[in-house]
Amino acid sequence: MAKATNERRVVSVVVMNESSVLARVTALFAGRGYNIESLTVAPIPGSDMSHITIATNGSTKVIEQITKQLHKLIPVYKVIEHEEMVEKEMVLVKFPIAENLSDISVLCAAYNGGVVNVGKEMIITMVADEPMRIKHFIEAAQRYNPCEIVRGGVVAIER
Amino acid sequence: MQMSGAQMVCEAIIAEGVKTVFGYPGGAIMHVYDEIYKQNGFEHILNRHEQASVHAADGYARATGEVGVAMVTSGPGFTNAVTGLATAYMDSIPMVVISGQVPLSLIGTDGFQEIDAVGISRPCTKHNFLVRTIEELPRVLKEAFYIARSGRPGPVLVDIPKDITVDIGEFAYPESVDIPSYKPTYKGNRRQIEKAVEAIKSAKKPLLYIGGGTVLSNASDLVRELAEKTQIPAVETLMARGVMGAKNPLLLGMLGMHGNYASNMAMSETDLVISLGARFDDRVTGKLSEFAKYADVIHVDIDPANIAKLVDVDYPIVGDVTQVLEKMIPLLDDVNTDRYQAWREILKRYDELHPQSYVDSDEVIKPQWAIERLGELVGVDAIITSDVGQHQMWAAQHYPFDRPRQWINSGGLGTMGFGFPAALGAKRAFPEKTVINITGDGSILMNMQELVTAAEYKIPVINVILNNHFLGMVRQWQTFFYEKRYSETDLTFQPNWKALAEACGGIGYDVTTKEEFDAALKDAIKQDKVCFMNVAVNRFEDVLPMVPAGGALFNMMLPQKKHGEEK
Ligand SMILES: Cc1ncc(C[n+]2csc(CCOP(=O)(O)OP(=O)(O)O)c2C)c(N)n1
Numbered sequence: 001m002a003k004a005t006n007e008r009r010v011v012s013v014v015v016m017n018e019s020s021v022l023a024r025v026t027a028l029f030a031g032r033g034y035n036i037e038s039l040t041v042a043p044i045p046g047s048d049m050s051h052i053t054i055a056t057n058g059s060t061k062v063i064e065q066i067t068k069q070l071h072k073l074i075p076v077y078k079v080i081e082h083e084e085m086v087e088k089e090m091v092l093v094k095f096p097i098a099e100n101l102s103d104i105s106v107l108c109a110a111y112n113g114g115v116v117n118v119g120k121e122m123i124i125t126m127v128a129d130e131p132m133r134i135k136h137f138i139e140a141a142q143r144y145n146p147c148e149i150v151r152g153g154v155v156a157i158e159r
Numbered sequence: 160m161q162m163s164g165a166q167m168v169c170e171a172i173i174a175e176g177v178k179t180v181f182g183y184p185g186g187a188i189m190h191v192y193d194e195i196y197k198q199n200g201f202e203h204i205l206n207r208h209e210q211a212s213v214h215a216a217d218g219y220a221r222a223t224g225e226v227g228v229a230m231v232t233s234g235p236g237f238t239n240a241v242t243g244l245a246t247a248y249m250d251s252i253p254m255v256v257i258s259g260q261v262p263l264s265l266i267g268t269d270g271f272q273e274i275d276a277v278g279i280s281r282p283c284t285k286h287n288f289l290v291r292t293i294e295e296l297p298r299v300l301k302e303a304f305y306i307a308r309s310g311r312p313g314p315v316l317v318d319i320p321k322d323i324t325v326d327i328g329e330f331a332y333p334e335s336v337d338i339p340s341y342k343p344t345y346k347g348n349r350r351q352i353e354k355a356v357e358a359i360k361s362a363k364k365p366l367l368y369i370g371g372g373t374v375l376s377n378a379s380d381l382v383r384e385l386a387e388k389t390q391i392p393a394v395e396t397l398m399a400r401g402v403m404g405a406k407n408p409l410l411l412g413m414l415g416m417h418g419n420y421a422s423n424m425a426m427s428e429t430d431l432v433i434s435l436g437a438r439f440d441d442r443v444t445g446k447l448s449e450f451a452k453y454a455d456v457i458h459v460d461i462d463p464a465n466i467a468k469l470v471d472v473d474y475p476i477v478g479d480v481t482q483v484l485e486k487m488i489p490l491l492d493d494v495n496t497d498r499y500q501a502w503r504e505i506l507k508r509y510d511e512l513h514p515q516s517y518v519d520s521d522e523v524i525k526p527q528w529a530i531e532r533l534g535e536l537v538g539v540d541a542i543i544t545s546d547v548g549q550h551q552m553w554a555a556q557h558y559p560f561d562r563p564r565q566w567i568n569s570g571g572l573g574t575m576g577f578g579f580p581a582a583l584g585a586k587r588a589f590p591e592k593t594v595i596n597i598t599g600d601g602s603i604l605m606n607m608q609e610l611v612t613a614a615e616y617k618i619p620v621i622n623v624i625l626n627n628h629f630l631g632m633v634r635q636w637q638t639f640f641y642e643k644r645y646s647e648t649d650l651t652f653q654p655n656w657k658a659l660a661e662a663c664g665g666i667g668y669d670v671t672t673k674e675e676f677d678a679a680l681k682d683a684i685k686q687d688k689v690c691f692m693n694v695a696v697n698r699f700e701d702v703l704p705m706v707p708a709g710g711a712l713f714n715m716m717l718p719q720k721k722h723g724e725e726k
Contacts, residue, residue, distance in 0.1 A: 068464035
């Protein structure tokens with residue numbers, strides 16, 4: 001029996017590089033009422049294809065439909081519903097320079113990141129880690145009055 | 160060979176063997192029309208509305224099994240075509256629609272008659288293309304036809320900017336297509352087929368559930384062979400009428416919202432559903448949790464996304480029905496047909512208990528009588544199209560459809576206005592056959608301008624208007640579910656049908672008695688001219704049986720029994 005409970009899933013979609021392929025993928029989600037939690041896309045080096053990573057959620061049945069419907073799109077070459085994966089996400093956070101910079105850099109280091117830019121009034125840090133750890137990092141960063149947070153969306157690769 | 164984009168379009172249509180194109184010109188597609196004027200490889204029919212052009216190409220495709228082609232201009236030409244695309248999409252009909260687009264340099268500027276055709280049509284086409292260079296045009300045209308007819312068929316839109324139709328390029332129509340990301344599965348998995356065969360052999364109450372996919376796959380002969388060999392009873396969906404043959408003793412009838420008693424009971428009690436090219440539409444299943452509750456399910460479908468979309472499937476087989484049945488039938492040589500004898504008898508009793516019936520009248524023509532009478536008079540030779548409403552359901556219930564592609568209707572989208580233009584397409588494909596559109600006084604007006612097209616091109620289709628002075632199907636729901644508040648469904652105000660047909664170059668008949676019905680039909684066939692047969696039927700007839708939307712299939716509202724029939 002299909003589970004009725006919602007679960008988070010990461011799906012990789014390998015597509016032919018065509019002008020409206022991303023629109024086809026996102027329109028499918030919108031039109032059929034599926035959720036997109038995050039979406040990243042970039043060309044696959046040395047090929048005429050791109051890799052789209054979509055984090056979504058839904059029941060087992062919905063996820064199964066998502067993969068099948070994606071596969072039906074003509075320019076979709078491959079759909080991978082990740083089971084055993086390495087999943088990473090990146091976040092950029094801007095802090096006022098007046099904050100405790102050594103604390104901030106220790107915090108970033110604890111999450112596999114560091115300071116990537118220092119300006120007159122701001123410093124910018126970057127962290128790349130598992131999505132759950134990114135969430136924790138952002139929570140911890142609140143103490144230092146971040147003025148801007150930009151998350152990158154997940155990328156995943158099957159182990 | 161060097162030629163313009165417009166010429167390439169014509170050459171591709173000729174290379175694909177298309178004999179008739181339906182369309183309507185306008186600014187962005189004029190270069191193509193200029194080439195159409197110069198060529199003689201195919202004929203072009205000027206419908207009087209783009210929606211009708213697309214439905215006509217669709218009717219041509221449904222009647223022949225080949226790809227239908229329609230051509231429209233940009234902007235309003237294209238938007239008028241959208242209902243046609245959606246209609247074909249929902250029923251998986253192979254079709255290529257070519258639309259003009261503003262020149263490349265104007266795209267994105269809100270140019271005159273610019274509309275994002277690929278954006279609008281994305282959810283109602285199998286695929287679509289916006290052509291960007293003259294170099295890719297031959298390949299795009301080839302792929303469009305290939306995608307339309309292969310795998311699960313469907314409509315494909317090719318949107319061509321005007322400047323590309325003028326550009327000159329090298330034309331060599333590709334012999335073959337290679338789209339690495341598109342490889343439909345035709346052959347069913349042998350292991351799965353073997354398992355399904357074992358399930359059939361050990362079932363006690365198996366049931367063949369036959370859908371429109373068997374028509375698309377031209378699998379009718381094999382389906383009949385499977386039924387014959389196993390003696391397993393069968394039900395057809397609305398889209399599959401004709402597949403088993405009208406007099407086939409194993410055919411129980413149509414199932415679903417307006418299915419007959421035996422069919423719906425069979426589905427409710429079966430222990431093994433053998434689904435062939437059907438997709439468990441909600442109009443077929445009724446309440447899903449009660450649908451085939453006691454059954455395992457074998458699901459054969461070319462589209463993996465159809466399998467297990469709505470019901471859990473025990474034996475999924477992805478493949479073309481024809482290829483799957485070719486493998487499956489030989490494995491059933493030792494099937495014991497007696498095994499299902501008791502089941503067949505139960506179903507026979509169900510059918511005797513509540514046969515598909517209606518109470519006829521001597522005062523007024525009953526719509527069901529009109530359809531049965533059509534069946535008696537033109538029978539297997541005619542092609543029947545229909546619009547949407549009560550008349551469509553009565554046609555599906557009462558006409559003796561005896562072969563696939565004899566019955567052409569909009570099942571998935573339910574598009575009023577489909578029947579008449581679709582009939583034009585079917586008649587153009589089979590000029591020697593009688594083509595009758597069974598329609599209602601509401602639906603026919605939604606594409607009545609086609610009277611002019613039919614008269615001009617001498618396409619003598621017969622429109623039998625079952626005139627109940629109502630939007631009958633909606634009226635029926637109002638009767639049952641809205642306490643008879645007939646909100647905006649009363650069509651007492653009527654055109655003069657005879658005069659209307661005549662004004663457009665056709666013939667009109669007003670029919671109020673059975674004698675007049677026979678006489679009008681005979682005359683219509685003899686006259687060989689497009690006509691309206693305006694048949695006055697009783698206003699408040701309901702389509703029965705009926706399973707209220709969302710109800711379980713076995714909870715049917717049943718017709719009154721004929722007098723003297725009570726047991
Ligand atoms: C384009 C469109 N608009 C509205 C509907 C909703 N609808 C379904 S059946 C029907 C009534 C059809 O009336 P008529 O053609 O007279 O046929 P009858 O039911 O009376 O046989 C309507 C309005 C539809 N199916 N299609």
